[in-house]
Amino acid sequence: MDTIMALVVGTLYATALYMMLRRSIIKLVIGLILLSNAANLLIFTAAGLTTGAPPLVPDGASAPVGAVADPLAQALILTAIVISFGVLAFAVVLIHRAYEIVKVDDMDQMKDTDT
Amino acid sequence: MRPEVALPILIPLLFGAVSLAFWRSQRVQRWLGVIGTGALLWSSIVLLDATRRDGYLIMHMGDWAGPFGIVLVSDLFGAIMVVLAAITGFATALYSLASVPRELEKFGYYPLMHLLLAGVCGAFLTGDIFNLYVWFEVLLVASFALLILGGERAQMEGAIKYVTLNLLSSVLFLSAVGLLYGLTGTLNMADIAWKLGQIDDEQAGLVTVISILFMVSFGIKAAAFPLFFWLPASYHTPQVAVSALFAGLLTKVGVYALFRVFTLIFTQEVEFTHTLLLWMAGLTMLTGVLGAAAQFEFRRILSFHIISQIGYMILGLALFTPLALVGGVFYIMHHIIVKANLFLVSGLVYRLRGSYELKELGGLYRDMPWVGILFLIPALSLAGLPPLSGFFAKFILIRAGLETGAWVAVGVALLVGLLTLYSMIKIWGEVFWKAAPAGESAPETVERRSERSRGRDLYFFYLPIAGLAVLTLIIGLSAQPIYVLAETAAGQLLDPAGYIEAVLGVRP
Numbered sequence: 309m310d311t312i313m314a315l316v317v318g319t320l321y322a323t324a325l326y327m328m329l330r331r332s333i334i335k336l337v338i339g340l341i342l343l344s345n346a347a348n349l350l351i352f353t354a355a356g357l358t359t360g361a362p363p364l365v366p367d368g369a370s371a372p373v374g375a376v377a378d379p380l381a382q383a384l385i386l387t388a389i390v391i392s393f394g395v396l397a398f399a400v401v402l403i404h405r406a407y408e409i410v411k412v413d414d415m416d417q418m419k420d421t422d423t
Numbered sequence: 424m425r426p427e428v429a430l431p432i433l434i435p436l437l438f439g440a441v442s443l444a445f446w447r448s449q450r451v452q453r454w455l456g457v458i459g460t461g462a463l464l465w466s467s468i469v470l471l472d473a474t475r476r477d478g479y480l481i482m483h484m485g486d487w488a489g490p491f492g493i494v495l496v497s498d499l500f501g502a503i504m505v506v507l508a509a510i511t512g513f514a515t516a517l518y519s520l521a522s523v524p525r526e527l528e529k530f531g532y533y534p535l536m537h538l539l540l541a542g543v544c545g546a547f548l549t550g551d552i553f554n555l556y557v558w559f560e561v562l563l564v565a566s567f568a569l570l571i572l573g574g575e576r577a578q579m580e581g582a583i584k585y586v587t588l589n590l591l592s593s594v595l596f597l598s599a600v601g602l603l604y605g606l607t608g609t610l611n612m613a614d615i616a617w618k619l620g621q622i623d624d625e626q627a628g629l630v631t632v633i634s635i636l637f638m639v640s641f642g643i644k645a646a647a648f649p650l651f652f653w654l655p656a657s658y659h660t661p662q663v664a665v666s667a668l669f670a671g672l673l674t675k676v677g678v679y680a681l682f683r684v685f686t687l688i689f690t691q692e693v694e695f696t697h698t699l700l701l702w703m704a705g706l707t708m709l710t711g712v713l714g715a716a717a718q719f720e721f722r723r724i725l726s727f728h729i730i731s732q733i734g735y736m737i738l739g740l741a742l743f744t745p746l747a748l749v750g751g752v753f754y755i756m757h758h759i760i761v762k763a764n765l766f767l768v769s770g771l772v773y774r775l776r777g778s779y780e781l782k783e784l785g786g787l788y789r790d791m792p793w794v795g796i797l798f799l800i801p802a803l804s805l806a807g808l809p810p811l812s813g814f815f816a817k818f819i820l821i822r823a824g825l826e827t828g829a830w831v832a833v834g835v836a837l838l839v840g841l842l843t844l845y846s847m848i849k850i851w852g853e854v855f856w857k858a859a860p861a862g863e864s865a866p867e868t869v870e871r872r873s874e875r876s877r878g879r880d881l882y883f884f885y886l887p888i889a890g891l892a893v894l895t896l897i898i899g900l901s902a903q904p905i906y907v908l909a910e911t912a913a914g915q916l917l918d919p920a921g922y923i924e925a926v927l928g929v930r931p
Contacts, residue, residue: 328591333583340590347597354605381604384553388597391560395593398567399586405571406579418580421656 313353320346331415333403340399344392348385355381425480427473428495430466431505431544435459435512439537449528453520456533460509460516463540467502467509474502475908479915479925481550489550489926490611496550496926499912500752504547504679507759510894511671512540514763514887519664521883522770527572527662535572539565539668546676550926552600553610555680559596559644563589566673569665570657581657588653592643599636606630613926616688616919620931627691634689634696638703641684644677647737648706651730655714658729659722659779663770666722670729671763675755678736682751685740686916693743700741705835708734712842721769721779721854724846725762728805731839732758738836739820742827748913750819753906757804757812757898764801764891768794771884772854781850786859795855797885800892802851804899806844812898815906 320342327339358377365372407413438459445451474480480497483489497505516536523532542562549555571582604610606629607618619630639650646654654674658666681700689696711731718724736758739751769779771794776784788795804811807818817840824833898905915921924930 336587343594347594350598351601354601395564395590402582402586406583409576409579421577421581421660
């Protein structure tokens, strides 16, 4: 399972970076979206995969019994998803406004502020 | 349990929320901006004073003891950074009263400014690495919105690069946090440092890989070589008060994170990581200053100088001796005040002459000698002329470099100091000394139209500039107490065991 997840995460990172290196700003944002998902899956995998063992405390006990899934990693991912959702919503609006103002969908045409 | 640790975060959050409630009344928002940043300044000074007297101040959020809950830690370095953030915030809030056009103020300028400051102070005070990521995102979102306030073409183009590279950096940071959590099973920085101290040799290589991920991520935030390209593409585009706030604070949050992580957590392979940092520092200094030499626009020159100055701070970390760290901390103190002030001066020049292009400016010293003096104080301090603050900062670093025998780094630092002086003299000659170019008046812009129709005086331009210039003089003329403060802060940085003991209550 870990190997499959590692491959998925690696593919996601690679795809995201490839998309970000394209010139179109739409593809740039798609790249950013994939990138944040790749990071979330990475945390999920790195914290250890446990199947079928939710971290529930049985009646009368004060701690879960046996090995259970780590809830903290899931809390991290939840936070990261919310944050990346907000930030990506901003990015989508930004490229829309940028397209309206600059009138191109090409990063190569957006070099006025460089140098 | 020390509640004053949370105050510098809560105050800007509170004032941000209250100013949102007064969305329609810019007058209230404006004064809330000044009162809020003033209160932040007060609380930060209280915090610094308490930290200086009592050592580490700890606050467990929700009363969950570390390492399980999120913990706020104020050590001397963090407290100093909070004070500097508050000073910059207060100065720019005053400056914004006169410089930000009314048409733009109504899009939530002041609430965003409070949010940015809350994010910056949160990043300086948290003792939890995932919480650090959250504060980074808070300040990033606020900075995105401030950056594009006005919606001009240059701002959009700059913002796309700024947003993309900063999000990339955040994702790298998040990935590194995830891997670190997988390795140690904790997010508390003190606990991570402790667990990594006991790690077996088999996994030592993985720790170094993770440390490099952190280095790249914070290197992007700090605008270090070769990761700085977002900075000169965007910093000259927003409102000048925003530029000043960014120039003073944002890259320094990256530098702070580098200092924190590479003194507390990743000290296993100093030989490798800090040598890499040393190269990074030298090349950052050089490329920044050479980039500035090629520029002829006021704010672009200053933007490139931010990069070269970041190199000096990283140099302090990279040499990793007690004296070098003192130099690094001292340099940050000097730099934040001076750099924010230079941007404020560039805004004043723009207000007076209507341009940032050196070619279109001139003759300002003849008309207004005081503006020239106000420029010279931070400019010469940036270049490192005695007796101003920059001299002592550079002196400590170079002395530390000579003691460790890092001859090349010292040579680069001295050369870059000289080239900084060249850049500052260039601005002085073009803007203040040469005769004003004859002919056409400056182009009519939104700002100038609204300035004239309001007829506001320049009082709020001079006040923060003069205040920051006085601070520069104070740091320069009474360097001893500041040096002692930096020395104590650096002493704490070099004693991770003390930090761990303060946070977790056990000595490793």
